[in-house]
Amino acid sequence: MNAVIHIRPEDTSGCTDAPVLKERGQREVFCGLTGIVWLHRKIQDAFFLVVGSRTCAHLLQSAAGVMIFAEPRFATAIIDDRDLSGIADANDELDRVVTRLLARRPEIKLLFLVGSCPSEVIKLDLSRAAHRLSGRFAPNVRILNYSGSGIETTFTQGEDACLASLVPELPAPTDNAAQLMVVGTLADIVEDQFKRLFDELGIGPVSFFPPRNSRSMPPVGPNTQFLLAQPFLADTARALQERGARHIPAPFPLGAEGTTLWLQAAKRAMGGDAARFASAVGPRRERAARALARHRTLLEGRQVFLFPDSQLELPLARFLSRELGMKLAEVGTPYLHRAHLAAELELLPSGTVLSEGQDVERQLDRCRALQPDLVVCGLGLANPLEAEGLTTKWSIELVFTPIQGFEQAADLAELFTRPLVRRTKLAA
Numbered sequence: 485m486n487a488v489i490h491i492r493p494e495d496t497s498g499c500t501d502a503p504v505l506k507e508r509g510q511r512e513v514f515c516g517l518t519g520i521v522w523l524h525r526k527i528q529d530a531f532f533l534v535v536g537s538r539t540c541a542h543l544l545q546s547a548a549g550v551m552i553f554a555e556p557r558f559a560t561a562i563i564d565d566r567d568l569s570g571i572a573d574a575n576d577e578l579d580r581v582v583t584r585l586l587a588r589r590p591e592i593k594l595l596f597l598v599g600s601c602p603s604e605v606i607k608l609d610l611s612r613a614a615h616r617l618s619g620r621f622a623p624n625v626r627i628l629n630y631s632g633s634g635i636e637t638t639f640t641q642g643e644d645a646c647l648a649s650l651v652p653e654l655p656a657p658t659d660n661a662a663q664l665m666v667v668g669t670l671a672d673i674v675e676d677q678f679k680r681l682f683d684e685l686g687i688g689p690v691s692f693f694p695p696r697n698s699r700s701m702p703p704v705g706p707n708t709q710f711l712l713a714q715p716f717l718a719d720t721a722r723a724l725q726e727r728g729a730r731h732i733p734a735p736f737p738l739g740a741e742g743t744t745l746w747l748q749a750a751k752r753a754m755g756g757d758a759a760r761f762a763s764a765v766g767p768r769r770e771r772a773a774r775a776l777a778r779h780r781t782l783l784e785g786r787q788v789f790l791f792p793d794s795q796l797e798l799p800l801a802r803f804l805s806r807e808l809g810m811k812l813a814e815v816g817t818p819y820l821h822r823a824h825l826a827a828e829l830e831l832l833p834s835g836t837v838l839s840e841g842q843d844v845e846r847q848l849d850r851c852r853a854l855q856p857d858l859v860v861c862g863l864g865l866a867n868p869l870e871a872e873g874l875t876t877k878w879s880i881e882l883v884f885t886p887i888q889g890f891e892q893a894a895d896l897a898e899l900f901t902r903p904l905v906r907r908t909k910l911a912a
């Protein structure tokens with residue numbers, strides 16, 4: 485069995501100080517409401533009430549798909565013309581909607597009032613509304629608020645805003661024991677795999693935030709160290725740090741290498757046995773690397789262009805270049821958090837073109853000029869680029885699909901090989 489896996493020195497040239505092209509033009513990104521799609525599946529007794537327009541309702545319906553077998557745990561309280569013109573008191577309407585909802589759905593234990601562009605425009609104070617309604621419905625139902633508006637948030641920032649609103653609700657620990665918290669929504673199957681791995685490594689106690697049930701909020705305090713599972717949680721991390729918790733710097737658990745380094749960071753912070761680490765992680769890493777090999781033959785040497793969308797772009801670029809041999813044409817991200825992404829920047833090939841924010845027309849021009857083999861972008865850009873002959877991957881799929889950990893490494897690679905294979909078949 486190999487000992488603990490280290491980064492090869494020749495791979496660490498990195499992009500830590502690389503210049504970043506900062507763009508502040510028009511952007512083509514979903515708003516933060518999209519996060520409700522994966523958050524409502526995760527916290528199983530929570531309900532997300534968007535206070536918004538019909539557009540918001542349509543966005544949620546189409547992003548969540550139509551395959552709803554149980555009563556949905558999200559809805560939109562529509563702000564209509566009467567509210568907008570000030571004829572009706574939107575607060576009274578909201579109180580009525582919430583009262584009706586909670587009477588009909590007694591299983592709801594946590595209710596989020598989610599702000600949108602329209603609620604911001606009419607300056608509806610949802611934090612006051614949440615406070616007022618909590619007074620009526622606590623302790624049976626906790627009512628919180630956050631903003632998913634397109635004015636304030638992009639795509640994955642909705643999860644950040646949601647989790648940051650939950651941090652003040654986390655209990656203090658009952659003892660001084662060191663504990664690890666994994667922060668960021670992971671599919672249940674991935675969470676279970678990581679739980680088993682941490683058990684095998686002898687690292688614990690470990691909690692996951694957000695939890696599956698609002699009644700089992702993990703404790704947080706000065707003896708909590710947290711490991712981010714998602715790269716878009718700046719406000720949540722800050723809120724946890726204000727409660728005394730410490731961030732463990734690490735790359736993100738994408739691919740065999742990323743997962744190994746993420747676990748290694750946890751072991752370093754929490755203490756752990758090197759032999760135990762090697763026997764638990766080594767075979768899993770080798771299996772994942774073997775599963776990646778067949779995807780590497782399809783992707784190696786091909787050029788990929790990543791438009792800014794989910795903030796997953798840097799970890800994905802690292803995975804695509806180091807584990808699959810792809811060439812990085814440009815790596816865009818809506819927001820570059822240098823501290824949280826420091827380990828990722830170190831692992832990117834030196835000279836990688838990085839961009840932050842967006843000026844969509846200029847970025848499209850750069851992309852067209854480069855004619856990459858694969859473009860990772862939002863839905864709005866994918867169809868026009870496909871029509872121009874480029875091959876695209878919808879970045880939204882990378883957020884909806886379980887992609888973290890050893891067992892998912894090949895599934896993640898397949899998300900990139902599939903569009904190329906499809907294009908080859910169509911051409912044939």
Ligand code: SF4
Nearest residue numbers: 515540600601633634
């Ligand atoms: S919150 Fe704003 S950007 Fe998002 S769907 Fe509603 S109106 Fe559109």
